Amino acid sequence: MVLSLRFMASSLPTLQNLIRRDPKSYKDDFAVQYEYLKSKITLFFVSPSSELNDEISELIMFVAHCLKCYPSFQEEFPKMLEDLIRKHNGILPSEFRHIICKALIILRNRDLYQPVLLMKLFFELLGCPDKTLRELLKSHIITDIRNINLKHSNNKMNRAIQTFIHTMLFKASPVAAKIAIQIMIELYKKRIWNDAKTVNIIADGCLSTNNKVMVTALKFFLTNDPNTAEDDAESDGEEEEKKEKQKKMGHLMRTAGYTKKARNKMKKLERARLILRKDAKKKRAPEGVFLAIHLLNDPQTFSERLYKQLSRLTDKFDIKLMVLQLIARVVGIHQLFLFNFYPYLQKYLNHSQVQCTKILAATAQACHQLIPPDVIEPVIRHIANTFISDHQTAEVMAVGINAVREICVRCPLAIDKDLLQDLALYKKHNDKGVSMAARSLISLFRTINKTMLAKVDQGRPGDEEMSYELAEYGASKPMETIPGIEFLNSSDEEGCCDEEEEEEEENVGLTEGASGRKRRRVSEASDGAAPKKVRKTCAESSCCSGKKARTTSESSVGGGGKRPRTMSESSASSRSKQRLRKISRERTTSETSNTTNASSKVKKSAQEWMTEKILTEEDYQRIEEKRLEWLMQSKQQRKGGKRQKSPERETEGDILNPANIEHIAKHKKQTKEERLETIKQGRPDKKFGFKKDKMNPYASTNNADKRKNKNFMMMVHKRSVRERGKKSFVEKQRELKKRLVKGNKK
Numbered sequence: 001m002v003l004s005l006r007f008m009a010s011s012l013p014t015l016q017n018l019i020r021r022d023p024k025s026y027k028d029d030f031a032v033q034y035e036y037l038k039s040k041i042t043l044f045f046v047s048p049s050s051e052l053n054d055e056i057s058e059l060i061m062f063v064a065h066c067l068k069c070y071p072s073f074q075e076e077f078p079k080m081l082e083d084l085i086r087k088h089n090g091i092l093p094s095e096f097r098h099i100i101c102k103a104l105i106i107l108r109n110r111d112l113y114q115p116v117l118l119m120k121l122f123f124e125l126l127g128c129p130d131k132t133l134r135e136l137l138k139s140h141i142i143t144d145i146r147n148i149n150l151k152h153s154n155n156k157m158n159r160a161i162q163t164f165i166h167t168m169l170f171k172a173s174p175v176a177a178k179i180a181i182q183i184m185i186e187l188y189k190k191r192i193w194n195d196a197k198t199v200n201i202i203a204d205g206c207l208s209t210n211n212k213v214m215v216t217a218l219k220f221f222l223t224n225d226p227n228t229a230e231d232d233a234e235s236d237g238e239e240e241e242k243k244e245k246q247k248k249m250g251h252l253m254r255t256a257g258y259t260k261k262a263r264n265k266m267k268k269l270e271r272a273r274l275i276l277r278k279d280a281k282k283k284r285a286p287e288g289v290f291l292a293i294h295l296l297n298d299p300q301t302f303s304e305r306l307y308k309q310l311s312r313l314t315d316k317f318d319i320k321l322m323v324l325q326l327i328a329r330v331v332g333i334h335q336l337f338l339f340n341f342y343p344y345l346q347k348y349l350n351h352s353q354v355q356c357t358k359i360l361a362a363t364a365q366a367c368h369q370l371i372p373p374d375v376i377e378p379v380i381r382h383i384a385n386t387f388i389s390d391h392q393t394a395e396v397m398a399v400g401i402n403a404v405r406e407i408c409v410r411c412p413l414a415i416d417k418d419l420l421q422d423l424a425l426y427k428k429h430n431d432k433g434v435s436m437a438a439r440s441l442i443s444l445f446r447t448i449n450k451t452m453l454a455k456v457d458q459g460r461p462g463d464e465e466m467s468y469e470l471a472e473y474g475a476s477k478p479m480e481t482i483p484g485i486e487f488l489n490s491s492d493e494e495g496c497c498d499e500e501e502e503e504e505e506e507n508v509g510l511t512e513g514a515s516g517r518k519r520r521r522v523s524e525a526s527d528g529a530a531p532k533k534v535r536k537t538c539a540e541s542s543c544c545s546g547k548k549a550r551t552t553s554e555s556s557v558g559g560g561g562k563r564p565r566t567m568s569e570s571s572a573s574s575r576s577k578q579r580l581r582k583i584s585r586e587r588t589t590s591e592t593s594n595t596t597n598a599s600s601k602v603k604k605s606a607q608e609w610m611t612e613k614i615l616t617e618e619d620y621q622r623i624e625e626k627r628l629e630w631l632m633q634s635k636q637q638r639k640g641g642k643r644q645k646s647p648e649r650e651t652e653g654d655i656l657n658p659a660n661i662e663h664i665a666k667h668k669k670q671t672k673e674e675r676l677e678t679i680k681q682g683r684p685d686k687k688f689g690f691k692k693d694k695m696n697p698y699a700s701t702n703n704a705d706k707r708k709n710k711n712f713m714m715m716v717h718k719r720s721v722r723e724r725g726k727k728s729f730v731e732k733q734r735e736l737k738k739r740l741v742k743g744n745k746k
Helices: 002-010 012-021 027-046 050-069 076-087 094-109 115-125 131-148 155-171 174-189 196-205 211-223 234-256 262-282 299-312 317-334 341-346 356-365 373-386 394-410 417-428 432-448 491-506 514-525 532-558 567-612 617-632 672-682 703-709 729-745
Strands: none
Touching (some): 094 115, 115 131, 131 155, 155 174, 174 196, 341 356, 341 373, 373 417, 394 432, 417 432
């Protein structure tokens, strides 16, 4: 019997192969090995040794592989391994623990062990001081839960595991709690557990007393983005998106038309690309994917508890900043009321504060339209007093104005009229970053509420693309029509648009400035559709211009030099200027009245059209195409001068990037390595550096090289050496300067 046991123990792989072929014939041999394993385990606890450890590990793996063939042993063996590793976890060596866990994983893969029991055991073992074992357990838990929910989601098992993880966050060891919340985050990112319960369990981790658990949960909420989520079907959808983009691009190229100059053509194509890129960003998030903050059950209590924890925190400032950013994001997205949070933020709003731009971004993120303006107005005043003042540097001023702009995007009623006009005066600042920030604030309020700006900054009537009326605090305007339905009207409006385009294309060649504007206004006033007064003035101005032309021609014929202007000519030119100003005023008033009447007519026709017809998918596609054409062919884009890019209005709940506030016009000073990289990118074929090696290494050197390596005593008699001490101070200075300049160039 002993010889057979020794033979069997030494040849366990052969026995395993035989059992797989014929399980019934070798049942007794398997029972003998099973009993032998039990005796070895009891002997190991009496006197542990490395030899016993190796034998037991081989027997455990043998039984785990062959257990499927013998159902009578399937209940006892998993319980034995579970009791062994649970009770004697601290005594067992690391290799023995690995073998037991691998055997349990084999049993689970063959459905010989319940997944919930194994998950609970593995979550308890996560606190073990063995890093390799923890990584093994973590990877198995993630893969096992993914395989369970592969075909369809097993809600019953998911709830049981989720409740167990929730209890572990507060009762288990800090290491086990951290790995447990990492598993939850990984499963959410892989879209296996992307439900509200998972998000709320991670949200409870933000309120943990353990810093590691709290930081991992905070990072999840702050870095969670639906655009960066993993998607298996992304590659299939990318090709369709490219095809649609190419179709739209071709349509836009055809509708944009082609001009004589290549520059205008390239500008139109660049506009089309930018518009398509913006639309692609809006549609990038796949269906059913939201920010994790949207799935919180009770965001108001969650933000209040976080704020209470923030006031008690005594940790590093980085952890405080993360909690502060999360509170701001929850308040801004869910439009909550947390009035004590804004004075707390005001405490950290200082230009000398570390990471002050992130705090400014958090203050802007925490603002929304439902907050009373009286609550946010002190914050804007504080930013204006600390950041936007003449004794501060230009970068600090630009950051402050950008922060005020981002707050006004979300809560436009919070700023005072006097303060806004004071900030608008910085548009003429010497620094480019400050002037750009002030102009972006002006362009924002041109679309929101022109009346708050000074008359100089309001711009011309009809310059803005899409202006809307600012509602009072707490007021909401219902939608009267479908946005963009006016593009589906009859072809009469298209004909009018074509006529306007032809008129504007004729005037493109005129240069900007005072003289160009006068010519353009004179040409507009000379049209047949203008009133009688305008025709008279145009005739008079043409007469005056004719007189001027005659006098200039006479002077040029009579003498080569210029003739000084008389009093009559100067008075005539001043009168013509006044008449042109009157014409422009009448023109602008008539245009504004015409636009208001046209907009009311368009609204009425759109409402009537909606009652008669049901919109289909083709109609919505037509609306989108027409909208893109309208954006390309808008007045501001077709003007000859440079147009300042207005800041994009972010919708409520969008995540604010601190780069929008840090945006400064100045370029950062590049290092020498960065400059060399840019040079190398422009010259890919050129080889840099001095070639020190000779063409022929055996060739002799020249006299200049020999002179450098000679001994000083051999060169004393030379004239250059003897006259070196006789040089004047000025000559020595010049030589030193040359040497220094040459050394710096190297």
